[in-house]
Amino acid sequence: MEKRTTFRQWWIGVAFAVPQIVLIFTFFYWPAGQAVYWSLTLQQPWGGGNIWVGFDNFRQILSDPLYWNSVVRSIVFALVATGLSMGIALILAVFVDRGLTGSRIHRVVMIWPYGIAAPALALAFRFMMAPEAGFLSSLNRLWPGLWDPGLDGVDAMIEVIVAFSWKYVGYDFVFFLAALQGIPRALSEAAALDGAGWFRRLRDVQLPLLTPTVFFLLVIDITESFQDSFGIVDIMTAGGPARATELMVYKVYFDGFKGFDYSGAAAQSIVLMILIVALTILQFRFIEKRVHYR
Template identity: 70%
Template sequence: MEKKTTFNRWTVGILFAVPQLILIFTFFYWPAGQAVFWSLTLQQPWGGGNIWVGLDNFISILEDPNYWDSVTISMIFAAISTGLAMAIGLILAALTDRQLRGSKFYRVVLIWPYGIAAPALAMAFRFILAPEAGLIAVVNQWWPGIWDPGLNGADALASVIVAFSWKYIGYNFIFFLAAFQGIPRSLIEAAAMDGSSVLRRFWDVQFPLVTPTIFFLLVINITESFQDSFGIVDIMTSGGPHNSTNLMVYKIYSDGFKGLDFSGAAAQSIILMLLIILLTIFQFRFIERRVHYR
């Protein structure tokens, strides 16, 4: 029988919960409340208080075509980067789980990318994908202008996607490998005795059993793609060229700290939070139906 911890006095439980409640209030509820307040007021850039404007900030943002371009770019970035990071992480985990020669070494090395800070990662990829040096320079000599993130918006977005995906491959690899190792070997051996090939065993046995992990990582990766891409964009492209990599999270920074539009940036942060919430609800409402928990 499972043992449950009980307290004779309810104050003991409250004391254990107070530190966590203080952290949540300090680092989430209080900043979120301030953002809501600023989004409904006009914050003076040089002080002087707030002027109540209601929903005018939201209306101004939603009427701005540049903002909708940022939303579109962010959706494209989230879809492609999530797909790449999860697909490659799944394949690498499946190969490592087969315990091939050197699998223990790969198991350690493939986790390292996630431990690299985003600015350092962005700086490295900025040099790796530079059109004037390295392999890319050789390619540009054969096909001049085929790759230039400084001038071509599609190339700039592709470079940011590659850098972000590379970082989260290691994160996804950890969870996928744990999911594969949790599958009973008897199931895989039984499928092998029935004559199933490696790919057939993966698709019919292993893949359905790791769908809960796939769903979990899908939610996490999409959420992180909207929030954790700022450092990479800031170092590699600074939102350019021609706003082709001006993601929603970077636009909040540029409008708020560079343009001194604090109220508009606060309203954008509220919209971004609502968008993430809606995407999460959509995933739990429709995608979770395909998950096999048993």
């Protein structure tokens, strides 16, 4: 029989829930509500007054073809960055799980990139990827003009995707490794006895058992790549060249915190929120069906 704690007085349960509700209300619902209100008005930054404009802010944003370009760009960024960081993290986690040389050190070191602040990380990558002075300058020595993130939008996009993925490889790695080590050894050993090689064991035994982790990381990484990329973009490219790396969240940050257009930024952040919610629902609706929970 299932064990259940019951309280005689109804308010005890409520009392336990109150701290959590207060926290969520103060730090999520209230600011989000404020953003909705701002997005329906034109706010003067110094608080001198605001004008109710209904959905004008949204109309202005959504009728701008350049805004739709940045939506497409953000989705591409999210998919590529998520794929890259999860793919590399999985490979690294499999290696460490197989106990290759140095795996004890790697297990500790791999999480560090996640702890590095975006601006510091972006500065380091900007330095490394500078076409005239960085590591990649050797590419240009062989093929002059091949790598030019200053004027070539595709190069600039590659640059920010690599920097962002590098940060999330560490995060994904920890989850993958934990999941891999949670798989009973007996399963792999049995498969090995049956003559399955390491790749076959990975594909047919380990990966199916990893699907809950893959799904979890997919949702988290996609959400984060919509929200957490502005620091890297700001330092590395400032959205350039010619808007090639202007992601939705960077535009929110720029218009709100540098341009002092609070209402426009609020409206954009609500569009972004709706997009993330929609994507998350889609993932739960269609991808979760393929997940095998034990």
